[in-house]
Amino acid sequence: MVSCTIKDWTGTDTGEASLDLRVANEQNAPHIVHRALRRQLVNSRQGTASAKTRSEVSGGGRKPWRQKGTGRARAGSSRSPLWRGGGVIFGPKPRDFEVKMNRKERRLALRTALQSRVQDLIVVEDFNDQLPRPKTRDLVSALTRWGIGLEDKVLLITAEKQENTYLSARNIGNLKLILATNLNVYDLLAADRIVITAPALEKIQEVYSDS
Structure with a gap:
């Protein structure tokens, strides 16, 4: 179990939340997270590249010149x-790059990746009521109050889609907004800082628990 401090909209500590997920042991954790990450990246490939062979x-259809007597190579x-x-010789053809991984392993890798980023995790109270209208500037100011640098890549996780939060966040180039039910290994590892609302943290423990 890991304890996290909860911050409010102004950046003041208001309480504590716990992150209690079953994760892989230290020996297996890098391997299983790597497998899950590779699976996600490989499965995102479309596999639609295609080149024509000589028959396509x-x-x-016509022989360019006669077989013999021209002094040129046969064609x-x-x-x-x-x-x-x-x-094209041996050119690419449409193919399926899918890599399979057991559901239990995928969920274990996801929990392990999340808990490995606990040092970069910031838990905040639900702030949708602080944005009565979409305002990117207000959200950027809040990120600064939460101790996030302007150049940091931020992953913002909410429990459910909130229109004003979405509209305020979409113009921030280094911020990605996802729902708690759409967690993935790549986003968890690629972000410099992870901001998660308290309701989203509860939902994650509900959805991704080992039960």
């Missing part, structure tokens, strides 16, 4: 891979 390139088609405008 249009044209080339049977102008769509040979050796020719400009010809086909």
Whole structure:
């Protein structure tokens, strides 16, 4: 169990919250988190790259010149891979890059990745009522009060989609907003600081618990 200080909108400490998740042991943690990260990155590939072989390139039906007597090399088609405008040898074709991983392992990797970032984790009270209208400047000021630098890559996690928070956050280039139910290993590891609302922390422990 890990204890985290809860901050309010002004940056004042108002209480404590606990993060209690079952994680991988020290020996296996790097391996399982790496597998989950690789799976996420590889599975995001579309796999739609495609190049035409000599049989798929249009044209080339006529033999360019006769077989013998010209002094030139033999050629049977102008769509040979050796020719400009010809086909591609061993070019890419559409394929599925999917890497599979057991659900229990994926969830264990996710919990391990989250708890490994506890030193960079900031828990705040739900602040949607502090944004009666979308205001990027107000959210940037709040991030500063929470001790986050202007150049830090920030991952903001909320329990549910809140329109004013979303509209205020979307213009901040180094901030990414996700829901507690959409956690993923890449975002947890890529961020410099992680800001999570208290309701989102409760939801994470509810959704990703080991029960």
